Amino acid sequence: MKTKIKLRVNGVERQDEVESRLLLVHYLRDVANLTGTHVGCETSLCGACTVLMDGQAVKSCTIFAVQADGAKITTIEGLATNGKLHPVQEGFWERHGLQCGYCTPGMIVAASQILERNPNPSEAEIRHGLEGNLCRCTGYQHIVEAVQYAARQGAGARK
Amino acid sequence: MAGKYVGQRVKRTEDPRLIKGLAHYVDDVKLPDTLHVVFVRSIYAHARLRKVDTSSAAKAPGVVAVYAGKDAAKKIGPVPCASALPDLKVPDYRVLATDKVLFVGHPIAAIVANDRFAARDAADLVSVDYDELPAVVNEEEAAKGGPVIHEQFKTNVAYKLTAGEGDIDAALKSADRVIKQRMVNQRLAPVAMEPRGVLARYLPGEQELTIWTSTQIPHLARTQLALMIGIPENKVRVIAPEVGGGFGSKLNVYGEEALLGWISMQLGRPVKWIETRRENMQATIHGRGQIGYIEIGCKNDGTLTGLRYNVFADLGAYFQLLTPAIPTLTGLMLSGAYRIPAIQINVTGVFTNKMATDAYRGAGRPEATYVVERAVDLVAAELGKDPVEVRRKNFPAPNEFPFKTATGLFYDSGNYEGALKKALQMADYTKLREEQKKARKDGRLMGIGVSTYVEICALGPSQAMPAGGWESATVRIEPTGKVTVLTGASPHGQGQETSFAQIAADELGVDINDVTVIHGDTSIVQYGIGTFGSRATAVGGTAVLVAIEKLKEKAHKIAAHMLESETGNVAFREGKYSLSSKRAKAASVPEPVLPAGEAPAAALPNPSADGKGVTLQDVALAAHLAKNLPPDTEPGLSATYFFEPKNFTFPFGTHIAVVEIDRETGEIKFLRYVAVDDCGKVINPMLVDGQVQGGIVQSIGQALYEQVVYDEQGQLVTGTLMDYAVPKASMIPWFELERTETPSPVNPLGVKGVGEAGTIGATPAIVGAVVDALAPYGIRHLDMPILPEAVWRIIHKKSPSRMAS
Numbered sequence: 001m002k003t004k005i006k007l008r009v010n011g012v013e014r015q016d017e018v019e020s021r022l023l024l025v026h027y028l029r030d031v032a033n034l035t036g037t038h039v040g041c042e043t044s045l046c047g048a049c050t051v052l053m054d055g056q057a058v059k060s061c062t063i064f065a066v067q068a069d070g071a072k073i074t075t076i077e078g079l080a081t082n083g084k085l086h087p088v089q090e091g092f093w094e095r096h097g098l099q100c101g102y103c104t105p106g107m108i109v110a111a112s113q114i115l116e117r118n119p120n121p122s123e124a125e126i127r128h129g130l131e132g133n134l135c136r137c138t139g140y141q142h143i144v145e146a147v148q149y150a151a152r153q154g155a156g157a158r159k
Numbered sequence: 160m161a162g163k164y165v166g167q168r169v170k171r172t173e174d175p176r177l178i179k180g181l182a183h184y185v186d187d188v189k190l191p192d193t194l195h196v197v198f199v200r201s202i203y204a205h206a207r208l209r210k211v212d213t214s215s216a217a218k219a220p221g222v223v224a225v226y227a228g229k230d231a232a233k234k235i236g237p238v239p240c241a242s243a244l245p246d247l248k249v250p251d252y253r254v255l256a257t258d259k260v261l262f263v264g265h266p267i268a269a270i271v272a273n274d275r276f277a278a279r280d281a282a283d284l285v286s287v288d289y290d291e292l293p294a295v296v297n298e299e300e301a302a303k304g305g306p307v308i309h310e311q312f313k314t315n316v317a318y319k320l321t322a323g324e325g326d327i328d329a330a331l332k333s334a335d336r337v338i339k340q341r342m343v344n345q346r347l348a349p350v351a352m353e354p355r356g357v358l359a360r361y362l363p364g365e366q367e368l369t370i371w372t373s374t375q376i377p378h379l380a381r382t383q384l385a386l387m388i389g390i391p392e393n394k395v396r397v398i399a400p401e402v403g404g405g406f407g408s409k410l411n412v413y414g415e416e417a418l419l420g421w422i423s424m425q426l427g428r429p430v431k432w433i434e435t436r437r438e439n440m441q442a443t444i445h446g447r448g449q450i451g452y453i454e455i456g457c458k459n460d461g462t463l464t465g466l467r468y469n470v471f472a473d474l475g476a477y478f479q480l481l482t483p484a485i486p487t488l489t490g491l492m493l494s495g496a497y498r499i500p501a502i503q504i505n506v507t508g509v510f511t512n513k514m515a516t517d518a519y520r521g522a523g524r525p526e527a528t529y530v531v532e533r534a535v536d537l538v539a540a541e542l543g544k545d546p547v548e549v550r551r552k553n554f555p556a557p558n559e560f561p562f563k564t565a566t567g568l569f570y571d572s573g574n575y576e577g578a579l580k581k582a583l584q585m586a587d588y589t590k591l592r593e594e595q596k597k598a599r600k601d602g603r604l605m606g607i608g609v610s611t612y613v614e615i616c617a618l619g620p621s622q623a624m625p626a627g628g629w630e631s632a633t634v635r636i637e638p639t640g641k642v643t644v645l646t647g648a649s650p651h652g653q654g655q656e657t658s659f660a661q662i663a664a665d666e667l668g669v670d671i672n673d674v675t676v677i678h679g680d681t682s683i684v685q686y687g688i689g690t691f692g693s694r695a696t697a698v699g700g701t702a703v704l705v706a707i708e709k710l711k712e713k714a715h716k717i718a719a720h721m722l723e724s725e726t727g728n729v730a731f732r733e734g735k736y737s738l739s740s741k742r743a744k745a746a747s748v749p750e751p752v753l754p755a756g757e758a759p760a761a762a763l764p765n766p767s768a769d770g771k772g773v774t775l776q777d778v779a780l781a782a783h784l785a786k787n788l789p790p791d792t793e794p795g796l797s798a799t800y801f802f803e804p805k806n807f808t809f810p811f812g813t814h815i816a817v818v819e820i821d822r823e824t825g826e827i828k829f830l831r832y833v834a835v836d837d838c839g840k841v842i843n844p845m846l847v848d849g850q851v852q853g854g855i856v857q858s859i860g861q862a863l864y865e866q867v868v869y870d871e872q873g874q875l876v877t878g879t880l881m882d883y884a885v886p887k888a889s890m891i892p893w894f895e896l897e898r899t900e901t902p903s904p905v906n907p908l909g910v911k912g913v914g915e916a917g918t919i920g921a922t923p924a925i926v927g928a929v930v931d932a933l934a935p936y937g938i939r940h941l942d943m944p945i946l947p948e949a950v951w952r953i954i955h956k957k958s959p960s961r962m963a964s
Contacts, residue, residue, distance in 0.1 A: 019276070035187035036180015038403070040352050041436040045880040048352060076180030089178045093170055096845045099853065100652030101177030102352040102403030108178060127888040134880070136352050136404050137652050139852030139917070140888040 005069040009034065010078025018065045024058075025049040027065035028075055036076040036105045040134070047133030050106035051075045057113040059132070076105035079112065087155035088112045088147065097146030099137035107133050111147045112155065119156025121147070162665035168845040169671065173656040182401040185356035185373050186433045193358070194223055196419060196432040197278035199268040199285045200441065201260035204294035204512035204873020205308065208258060208287065213268055216284040221277030224426060225285070226418075227268045228255040235421050236387040238414045240478035241625035244487070247318045250309050250510075252477040254387075254414030260289070261308060261476035262513050263875045264441025266414065271422060271430060294873030298473035298509040299450050308476060308510045317474055317508040318483060322490045324565040325501025330465025334456025338537045343942045344449040344526045346473065346867035347860070348877070349519045350885050353403020354434035355443055357416050359423040369396045370420050375405040375649050376689030379626055380412050381681045387417040388424070395420075399679035402651030406857070407518035408443050409651070410691040411480045440878050445867050446519020448473035449486065449526050455534040461542055461549040465501035468493055468530055472508045475515035481522070482515045483508050484625065488523030488615070494564035495531035496575045496613040496811055497553035502565040512873040518691065520857055521918040524614050532610045532923030533940060536930070540939050545592075546927070547583065550611045551576065557901075561806075570613065570809040571905050574837070578899045579611055582813035582835040585895060591817060591831075599935060604820040604954075605830070606932025610924035613811040616838075616912035617905065618692030620804055628804065630694065631687045632702035634663060634710050635797035638783040640776025642667060642674040647687015648699035649679050653850065653914060655695050658842040659703050662908075666707045667775055668734025685799055693810070693912030696842060701906040702802035709798035714778045717796075720789040721773050721781055737772035808903045808911035812836035814855070814924040820932045825951030827863060827929055829892035834920070836896070839903040839911035847913050852894055854917020860886045861918075862925035863944050884944075 002017040009032050016031055028034045028051065040048030042061055049061040052074040079086040088111045091097060098104040107130065114121055114129035121129065126147045127140065135143060176182040213225040231254050238252040256267050268285050272278035293306045301315040308315055331337050351373075358371040368390060374380050377397040385392035402409060415432055423430045434443070451470035457463050472486040490504035535553075539546040554575040555562045561569040583589075591607055598605040619628040631647035644663050648655060660674040667674075677683055687699075711731065718736030719726040729736050773781075778796065781787060785794035817831040834851060841847050864884035868876040877883040902909030922943070929945050930938055936953050 021276075029186075033189075034180070035183070038184070038353070039186075039433075040354070041880045043436065043879050043881050046352065046436075076178075080179065085178070092178050093174045096171065096849050098174065098177055099654065099849060100352065100402065100404040101173075101182055102184065104177055105180045123893065124889075127891070130888040134352065134885050134887065136350055136406070136857075136885065137853045138849055139854070139856035139894070140891050141852045141894055142849055143888065 003066050005066055007068050007070060008072045010075060020064065020066055022065045023061055024063040024065050024068050025060035028060060034075050034077050038102055038105060040103065045134065046103065047106040047110060048103050050109045050133065052109060052113065057110050076109060079108065086112060087150040087153035088115065090153065091146035091149035095142050095145040095149050097138065097143045103133060103135045107135060107143060111150065114147065115151055115156035120151055164661035164671055165665045165842055167843065169657055169661055169843055171654050171657045172660055173654065184353055184401045184403050185358055185371050188358055188371050188400060190358065190360055190429040193429040193431050194271050194273065194426065195275040195278050196422065196430055197270045197275065197282045198266045198438070199270065199282050199287065200438070201256065201263060201265040201267055203260060203289050203291050204263050205292040206260050206289040207292060208256060208260060208267070209290055210288040211267055212286040216270055216281040219277065219281035219284055221273040222270060222281045223273065224271040225268060226255065226422065228253065228257040231255045231418060231421065232257050235417050236389070238477065239383045239387070239412055239480060240482060241480050242482065242484035243625065244318050244320060244483055247483055248309070248312045250477050254418045263873060264438065264514060266442070269418060269422065271426065294512040296511060296513070296869050296871055296873050298448070298471045298511055301511055302471055302507050302509045308512060315510045317510055320487065320506045321503065322566070323503035324567060325465065327465050327467050327501045327503040330501035331454055331456040331467065334464045335459045336541055337454055337456045338534070338541050339452065339454050340533070340537055340940050342451050342453060342530055342533060344447040344529060345943055346448040346516065347446045347519055347865050348440055348867050348883055349406040349408035349443070349446060350883065351404030351406055351408055354436055354439040355409065355413065355415070356433040357419040358429060358431045359419040360429040361423040361427065363427055367394050367396060368420050368424060369398065370416060371398045371400055372416050373402050373409055374399045375402070375410045375651060375691050377649055377679050377681050378647065378686050379689060380416065383412040384417050384420055388421050396682040399649050405651050406520040407446065407522055407691060410518050410689065411444060436880060437878055440883060441875055442514055444479050444515050444517035444519070446516060446522070447526060448516040449489070451530060453530055453534050455538060457538045457542070459542065461538065461544055461552040463497055463499045463538070463553050466493055466499050466531070466534060467503045469505045470507070472506055473511050473513065473516060474508050475511055475513045477515050479515040479517045481625070482517050485516065485518060485523040489527040491566050491568060492524045492527035492615055493531060494566050495528060496611045498555050499565055513869055520854065521915045522692070524915065525919045525922060528610070528612045528614070528919050529923050532612065533926065536927050537939060546609050547579070547588065550579065550609070568615070569806060571806055571903050572901050573613065573809060573811050574899060574901050575611055575811055578811060578835045578837050579813045581897055581899055582815050582833055585835070585897060586815045586817070586831060586833040604822060604932045606818050606928040606930065608816045608924040608927025608931055610814045610920050610927065612814070612920035613809050614915060614919045615807045616693035616810055616915065617697030617804055617808040618694045619807045627688055629688065629801050630699035630702045631685050631799065631801045632699065632706040633685055633797060633799040634703065634706040636710070636775065636779035638780050640673070640779050642669055644674060644676045644703055645684045646676060646678045646699050646703060647684060648695040649687070649690045650695055651690065653690065653695055654843065654846040655699065658696060658846060659700060661842055662700055662703050663707060666704065668732070669775065693914040697808055697903070697906055697908070697910045697912045698802055698804055700842065700910060701908055702800050704908055705802055706798045706800035709800060710796060713798070714775060714796060716789050716792065717782055718773050718778050721778065734775050735772045736778065804905055806905045808839065808905050810836065810838045810911040810913060810916055812916060812920055814920045816924040816928040818928040818932055820929070820950055822954055825947035825954065827945065827947065827950065831895065832892045833895045835899060836913065836916050836920070837899045837901050838913035838916060839901060840909035841898065841900065842910065848896055850913045851896055851917045854915060855894060855921040856886050856891055857918045858921030859891065859925060861943055862922050866944050
């Protein structure tokens with residue numbers, strides 16, 4: 001059975017008919033064709049699928065698309081504004097916060113939320129805030145530095 | 160060589176697409192009309208397949224085809240193993256199980272449907288009738304007897320191998336002390352964040368099969384897949400698009416890759432399979448898996464006399480590409496950073512009802528380093544000496560290189576004392592030991608662990624490799640002056656798009672943004688070997704450098720011709736060929752080589768020469784227009800080089816871990832982590848730091864958190880990331896990193912490789928620190944992962960049985 005959903009993805013209004021069991025991440029990747037959001041574990045552990053739903057960082061592999069009906073979704077593709085990178089994106093580039101890049105979209109989205117809630121987090125707060133996102137390449141130190149860099153650019157003050 | 164780019168912290172050129180979410184991993188490549196594949200996999204570790212009934216699945220909505228074992232087995236060759244060892248028993252590994260299943264996750268059937276959901280639904284309709292057999296789980300027991308996995312071999316022992324030099328019996332006999340210890344390197348899962356994935360498309364008209372696959376070795380995969388499927392290699396194109404981590408798990412050729420290619424040929428449509436994490440834990444290779452017994456002999460002054468390692472290697476049910484070879488790498492590195500006159504390894508490779516082990520970051524060398532470093536710690540504990548002192552006592556001096564080991568290697572260069580000294584200074588070791596004394600008095604459990612590792616990298620000379628150890632590069636300067644580098648290496652996070660561009664930009668005197676590095680497509684790039692074994696920069700980067708030198712020889716001749724001079728009067732500097740000043744006046748301005756108004760060259764600028772100099776870009780244009788080249792000069796400006804290294808490289812370093820244990824919970828907390836690594840010359844220090852940090856965290860994983868657990872029925876207990884403990888950011892300390900720089904004489908770049916250093920060097924330092932913290936309880940060794948429960952039991956002296964009752 002299909003359900004009609006209406007939502008805003010990266011500022012674009014969308015209406016689609018989806019199967020009830022379709023996960024938000026598959027909706028974003030296969031229906032909206034936004035493949036920057038990745039699937040890494042299917043058990044809500046790795047955070048590669050993290051997106052913002054009404055401003056809240058969520059794991060899109062454990063949310064049905066129908067649950068996002070009426071929501072505003074921001075994916076990694078929608079984080080830059082007017083072609084300018086989000087400070088967290090900049091930080092990841094400046095501080096080598098990524099290697100293979102697979103966890104990166106989820107990491108960046110999660111980190112943007114950390115800074116929105118706490119514009120000047122300590123190292124421990126950053127590490128704690130990223131507990132829901134696994135990275136197998138970087139060892140996290142450069143990710144911490146990337147978030148600190150973004151904090152210095154005033155990422156948290158940004159709306 | 161240090162330059163404008165080389166040696167600098169250059170930001171990665173690959174990052175913009177990755178941080179914007181615009182990169183293309185296999186699952187992001189979408190072709191119209193694609194079918195999706197889901198596998199039915201064994202739920203038992205060991206069973207006879209009585210019947211596999213796919214009839215209901217075949218009739219399910221959206222299902223296009225269903226293939227079971229025997230359909231495919233007749234058509235597709237076995238999964239390849241490239242290791243050749245004497246008297247090796249090689250099982251016939253088919254892409255789908257035929258008569259028996261031998262591990263949980265063993266593929267039995269493939270469902271092909273219009274979308275992944277229809278395929279997944281239909282998979283539940285496949286009825287598999289199993290006759291369960293007793294599972295073989297423990298490699299040590301399996302070597303002694305019990306049920307046999309491969310009946311035709313009549314044993315679970317796949318091979319036995321003895322290696323090493325020197326009279327080990329005499330060495331141990333003549334030692335003042337001999338210390339023995341059982342040591343376990345537990346099975347680990349590589350857990351690349353991107354699981355595997357394959358997209359295959361067959362074009363019947365062109366008769367061309369293209370396979371997009373998440374691999375570290377596109378060319379080797381192409382050769383093997385062509386052989387497996389039985390089509391000409393030049394009709395197969397393998398593309399490794401963006402690859403989301405490998406760590407050795409994608410240094411392989413998997414049955415799924417061949418099967419997908421074959422299915423796309425049967426159906427004439429593209430087919431895609433994306434591995435789930437559960438499948439990844441079950442059916443992507445694991446690493447480590449050694450139970451060993453060491454005997455180390457020493458003199459009372461700490462001089463090491465001999466080391467023997469008797470090891471049972473858990474190979475799994477079948478061989479993947481390098482499975483049996485991994486323990487042989489352990490054998491090669493058993494001398495560690497020390498002078499040990501006699502060394503012997505006795506490997507017993509054992510089949511078990513589990514997924515195959517193979518190369519996981521470090522691949523046999525972390526096992527060796529762990530064994531040697533732990534052994535040296537045991538010697539220190541036995542003699543009541545500081546572990547640093549025992550290490551120092553046995554280091555070869557810098558002037559003893561190339562240093563010959565009793566494992567048959569020649570270490571290229573090294574200054575082990577230099578790295579150790581620097582690390583001790585950074586950590587303030589003497590003060591740390593004082594703090595530890597005080598902490599112990601206060602009842603606090605503080606421990607310090609030191610590892611002085613050496614690793615074997617830049618794999619390697621072809622004589623010592625199963626399928627070629629060289630690497631290739633083509634460097635082209637296009638008519639517009641842009642530089643294209645094609646590398647046979649296949650980076651997947653290591654950053655060679657940047658580091659190779661750094662080399663090219665410096666050597667050619669161009670802006671780094673004018674260089675593009677292309678890799679991972681067998682139809683574009685000349686044959687290459689791939690990225691693994693810390694080889695891409697040392698071997699592949701050297702190929703780039705030498706290709707550029709070849710290209711510049713030709714460019715130099717053309718430039719001299721353009722300047723109407725002799726090559727000896729022309730010098731290259733910062734991207735420009737110039738006449739030496741005395742000759743500059745004598746040369747006249749050359750005629751324009753390009754008639755105006757002729758298409759398509761009209762769109763190109765004229766090659767310009769002001770009589771004093773020409774830029775490399777001018778030379779490139781002239782080389783392509785080919786209207787005024789020196790006699791007998793081939794048009795075009797491109798060079799290819801296949802670099803064959805004459806030896807491996809041997810990076811080294813010192814890692815120091817400082818931990819404190821919480822008495823109440825047994826939890827282990829890092830107080831400091833200091834590392835000094837020496838990977839020879841450094842192209843990009845930022846990338847080197849990243850490699851080291853990531854490697855250390857995988858070591859922390861092995862030391863404290865990670866283990867693949869199969870229960871006694873061979874069921875995989877750690878089947879998801881909820882059960883398999885990949886370290887999180889909050890579990891990781893801040894790393895204090897420095898380097899020393901001892902160039903390698905093996906390649907002109909002087910680089911050694913760094914991809915595996917952290918994974919090799921760190922584990923024994925961490926375990927050593929925990930053991931040191933628990934020394935007041937008489938602890939000298941603990942098996943990994945050291946979980947808080949085990950630590951708590953030591954502190955509280957309660958045995959598991961007493962706790963249970």
